[in-house]
Amino acid sequence: MNKINVGVIGVGAMGYNHARVYYRLENANLVAVSDLMKGNLAKVSQKYGAIGYVDYENILENPDIEVVSVCVPTTHHHNVVMDAIDHGKHILVEKPIAFTLDEAKEMVKAARKKGVKLGTGHVERFNPAVQKAKELIENDVIGDVVSASAKRVGPFPPRIKDVGVTIDLAIHDLDVMYYLFSEPVAEVYSTMGSILEKCEFEDHAEIMTKFNSGITGMLEVNWLTPYKRRELEITGTDGIISIDYIDQSIDVFGKFAQDVHINHEEPLKGEIKSFLSSIINDEEPEITGEDGIYALRVVLAAMKSARDHSPVKINGDLNPE
Secondary structure, three states: OOOOEEEHHHHHHHHHHHHHHHHOOOEEEEEEEEOOOOOOOOHHHHHOEEEEEEOHHHHHOOOOOOOEEEOOOOHHHHHHHHHHHOOOOOOOOEEOOOOOHHHHHHHHHHHHOOOOOEEEEEEHHOOOHHHHHHHHHOOOOOOEEEEEEEHHHHHEOOOOOOOOOHHHOOOOHHHHHHHHOOOOOOEEEEEEEEOOOOOOOOOOEEEEEEEOOOOEEEEEEEEEEEEEEEEEEEEEEOOEEEOOOOOOOOEEEEEHHHHHHOOOOOOOHHHHHHHHHHHHHHOOOOOOOHHHHHHHHHHHHHHHHHHHHOOOOOOOOOOOO
């Protein structure tokens, strides 16, 4: 089996996991990792037998490396991704795709022009429970979808220093709803606030969305709860699907109630396998840069709604032009 040579730029908490997954995949060869924090760099490079660089340019200048995962802080996504595109690398960038919409659009356009693949790491789409829920919805097990309600709460993560809870957490469920319903958000209304002194950004948000067809979505996210909960409930005309992201479990209630069997797999492993497959088969990534633009557009609209204390309508056009 031919192996794809890969590098990981940024090996903090998420980048460490990217390196771990690449190291264990049969069709990947983890060549190098990069991080400004020498402690992180030494730990990951030694554990997985990869070359360690403080300067990520050394990864990009290696002609044998075809793919890079970009797992640096969000505010640095644009610069690192644009550098990787210039060097002709295929890129899997962690969510959100960028800090601003203009940055995201420039990245997508540049990748298209260079002929490299740009995938966005919205990992919850690869949660087996989410994929099973999509199958159940498409098979009309709960009838027509009416609404969805998500709760993604837990303690404050000290490693997050450049964004608030909306971009870090809410973006997951907004993307999952988009994936499950196959339609974009038309309007969003939200309230947000900050209670924790150690957090520079909003640490809790309540977001209401209205999709094109009239489906409504409610999201509660925070960094205040002392334990983690990651749940999504989808209500239809004939029943309810209840998802636990952490347990990768589903309960189905209603007219067609049933026991649901799920084959558990690490979502990040599924995400990386899918991205590598898109390169091997020369196909569009399963989660494209345009998907990343959409998710970022919705969370930024939610933040604007909270600032303006009014609903915000969203243009559904994902074209980066």
